[in-house]
């Protein structure tokens with residue numbers, strides 16, 4: 244049985260393994276579960292489990308065709324000893340809210356939760372499909388994805404990974420994270436240009452390979468670590484359950500009470516995982532979508548019109564600087580009850596005209612659960628400083644966007660349900676901005692900023708970031724955008 248379907252045509256069905264291996268459906272749609280009735284998790288089933296057990300359980304419900312033993316091995320190998328704590332994603336009480344820390348993994352950003360498992364899921368999917376080709380992951384990154392993917396795929400047998408980053412488009416610490424990456428199967432290369440140049444370059448390589456099939460001729464298949472892959476979405480469902488169990492255990496709620504989640508999102512991936520959890524039976528109150536100045540999702544949730552024709556802002560929360568939220572397509576599919584024609588039509592309009600209006604039925608489904616707001620940089624800096632002053636909790640700019648939007652939500656709705664704010668990065672990944680928010684003097688580079696922030700706050704910088712400054716640089720490649728295809732072909736030995 245095939246339980247996944249493309250968002251753009253009912254004929255494109257897939258098993259979970261096929262969906263993970265292919266990444267995107269041949270018609271350009273995204274593989275999505277058609278039915279959640281056989282994916283329910285009861286309260287009794289997860290409230291007393293460990294973090295790793297909850298991860299296994301949520302994956303087992305989502306990935307039909309993967310056995311419990313397989314998933315258990317994948318979770319163990321992917322997470323064990325790689326996160327700071329066996330608790331994986333701790334919850335901290337801050338003021339009258341709860342902060343879910345998703346940045347305790349190897350690269351100090353929430354993408355570790357999914358990218359620690361993706362390589363194991365992709366290689367297991369390949370084995371299930373009987374494919375023998377080596378998998379070569381190509382990724383363009385604006386910062387966080389690249390390092391998390393490198394770390395995840397480093398020395399995984401049967402895989403190689405090539406990461407392109409914009410030469411001047413990532414922070415000092417993000418660059419140091421990537422250029423010091425060890426591993427026999429990894430390549431890291433700067434591109435002369437911005438993130439869009441790197442991203443378009445990668446897309447052209449995929450398109451060219453689709454046409455000319457040069458990779459397959461060499462026994463290689465190209466794949467991406469992009470967040471539209473089901474293998475990145477499914478592992479994110481876990482921490483909604485984990486946070487809920489934590490609140491019950493500490494007596495903050497009773498089993499069955501609704502909990503709100505505030506999610507700093509750009510691509511709509513993280514918050515969509517929350518919607519999956521809700522459809523799987525987790526008592527979710529509201530899902531609060533938090534954006535920065537690139538507030539295309541705020542406008543969409545409030546008006547039903549998605550309009551990307553607007554200026555692009557570079558903000559202090561760069562991982563959410565996105566105007567095309569790819570994973571919203573999956574929500575349109577779910578909320579319209581599988582109206583593939585409607586979804587395909589919206590996506591065509593978005594592509595051709597830059598704007599679409601969602602069917603009213605979608606918005607009617609969306610409104611009772613979703614709420615949306617945004618915070619621009621000035622509000623973000625003010626929030627970081629205030630939360631530090633009032634609660635002694637140091638947060639990064641992405642988390643501060645969410646905290647600020649939570650305050651707006653409470654002020655407007657008087658909602659009193661327990662609320663979890665998802666924290667997606669360590670403040671030390673963005674030390675310069677956090678220093679600035681606290682009104683402290685600017686420093687010469689990212690590492691000096693890290694020292695100054697630690698000296699001023701006493702919050703310890705993660706060892707994995709602090710130690711980067713003494714690690715040897717292993718990757719110095721830098722190419723023009725036009726040279727990217729040749730670089731990839733050399734890297735894979737074509």
Ligand SMILES: *Cc1c(COP(=O)(O)O)cnc(C)c1O
Pocket residue numbers: 352353354387388470507508509510511512513514562563641667668
């Ligand atoms: C990627 C990222 C986000 C946004 O995630 P979505 O997949 O767009 O929901 C938020 N914060 C940080 C730090 C990130 O790296």
